[in-house]
Amino acid sequence: MSLYKKHEENQNQQFSTRAIHAGQDCDPGTGALNTPIFQTSTFVLEELGKNRGYQYARTHNPTRTALEECLASLENAKYALASASGLSAAYTVTNLLSQGDNVIVGEDVYGGVYRLFEQVLTRYGITFTYVNAQNLGDIEAAITPATKLVWIETPTNPLVKLADVRAIADLCHAHGVLLAVDNTFATPYFQRPLDLGADVIIHSTTKYLGGHSDVIGGAIVTSDPELYERLQYHNNAVGAVPGPFDCFLVLRGLKTLKLRMREHERNATAIANFLESHPSVERVLYPGLKSHPQHDLAAKQMTGFGGMLSFVVKGGLDAAASTVGSTKLFQLAESLGGVKSLICHPATMTHKPIPKEIREHCGIFDGLIRLSPGIEEAEDLIADLDQALSGSRTQCAVRELAVVG
Numbered sequence: 001m002s003l004y005k006k007h008e009e010n011q012n013q014q015f016s017t018r019a020i021h022a023g024q025d026c027d028p029g030t031g032a033l034n035t036p037i038f039q040t041s042t043f044v045l046e047e048l049g050k051n052r053g054y055q056y057a058r059t060h061n062p063t064r065t066a067l068e069e070c071l072a073s074l075e076n077a078k079y080a081l082a083s084a085s086g087l088s089a090a091y092t093v094t095n096l097l098s099q100g101d102n103v104i105v106g107e108d109v110y111g112g113v114y115r116l117f118e119q120v121l122t123r124y125g126i127t128f129t130y131v132n133a134q135n136l137g138d139i140e141a142a143i144t145p146a147t148k149l150v151w152i153e154t155p156t157n158p159l160v161k162l163a164d165v166r167a168i169a170d171l172c173h174a175h176g177v178l179l180a181v182d183n184t185f186a187t188p189y190f191q192r193p194l195d196l197g198a199d200v201i202i203h204s205t206t207k208y209l210g211g212h213s214d215v216i217g218g219a220i221v222t223s224d225p226e227l228y229e230r231l232q233y234h235n236n237a238v239g240a241v242p243g244p245f246d247c248f249l250v251l252r253g254l255k256t257l258k259l260r261m262r263e264h265e266r267n268a269t270a271i272a273n274f275l276e277s278h279p280s281v282e283r284v285l286y287p288g289l290k291s292h293p294q295h296d297l298a299a300k301q302m303t304g305f306g307g308m309l310s311f312v313v314k315g316g317l318d319a320a321a322s323t324v325g326s327t328k329l330f331q332l333a334e335s336l337g338g339v340k341s342l343i344c345h346p347a348t349m350t351h352k353p354i355p356k357e358i359r360e361h362c363g364i365f366d367g368l369i370r371l372s373p374g375i376e377e378a379e380d381l382i383a384d385l386d387q388a389l390s391g392s393r394t395q396c397a398v399r400e401l402a403v404v405g
């Protein structure tokens with residue numbers, strides 16, 4: 001099908017070599033070193049009934065094929081499908097379901113995934129059961145004959161909680177249920193869910209894989225040929241495919257994934273350590289910290305602790321608002337995983353639609369702040385947070401004085 005060498009041939013190579021070479025041989029037509037952006041909607045037939053491997057660009061496009069082969073290679077998978085966004089990738093996976101089917105969902109999934117399930121797919125007669133994916137017994141208890149799919153994220157957003165992929169995969173397979181894992185936060189550099197037993201991986205390539213906050217994209221990854229065929233069918237039938245330029249941007253991002261993830265992790269570790277000893281901070285959530293309740297699981301199922309962390313600032317909403325409003329390098333914005341550092345206040349931004357009681361039940365307090373450290377120098381990022389937190393401390397002190405006064 002593809003004009004390019006199949007990525008399986010490269011699987012004995014190391015991660016960063018595959019990131020640069022898998023699916024990315026020089027262009028066979030011109031010798032171009034990099035995969036060209038094939039900005040075309042259709043491909044000319046050689047003769048009736050005979051194409052050159054490509055026919056219509058919704059179905060296949062060579063720039064997309066290169067990205068798909070590279071993504072599959074990095075996840076140690078046989079197949080990948082590029083999608084227009086992380087949410088369209090999630091939607092395409094749910095196209096495997098039919099009316100009456102049930103899905104068990106880890107309760108702290110990405111808000112957009114929750115919205116897709118609850119506001120869109122419930123109207124099609126698919127039911128969703130939300131469980132604490134940290135607790136295997138809760139998942140098992142929720143399985144019914146209608147359950148076809150378990151959907152988890154690990155680590156989660158914004159509380160960076162982990163789920164034990166191997167244990168959940170074993171449980172799913174004992175019940176004939178598929179396991180889908182959203183691997184957006186960890187990326188294949190730090191976690192390969194198929195190796196741990198998952199059936200399907202979903203990515204928002206908008207985040208670390210693209211890595212520069214300049215593209216929206218998604219991907220679906222699997223090694224099961226039957227599943228791939230069904231997913232590929234729906235990807236084409238529904239048509240939520242990415243354009244070739246967007247594929248090029250993600251493919252360009254993948255080439256430096258290892259370098260960036262190492263820096264993101266290094267910065268996250270330095271910042272987590274700094275925050276843990278800061279007097280204005282109540283609690284730091286980062287899987288790399290010994291204080292993280294699932295630090296051992298993280299060390300076991302991941303090859304690193306990732307780049308995302310959250311913390312709870314003392315003083316609730318006011319202190320959080322003051323902190324996120326005072327950083328100069330950390331930009332106040334949704335999204336994550338780019339080279340530029342971002343700061344976010346989940347209670348009023350990403351998780352605002354969730355009622356306060358439910359938010360707090362899950363641990364999303366008003367003082368919670370999420371950080372996506374970029375790849376700037378750690379000392380500059382720490383200095384930025386330090387000045388922002390000392391502002392919040394002063395404000396608290398002033399308020400306390402005012403109350404006392």
Ligand SMILES: *Cc1c(COP(=O)(O)O)cnc(C)c1O
Nearest residue numbers: 085086087110182184204206217
């Ligand atoms: C951003 C995100 C998504 C949705 O991806 P889009 O590219 O924004 O559609 C899904 N899952 C996770 C974990 C995300 O962070």
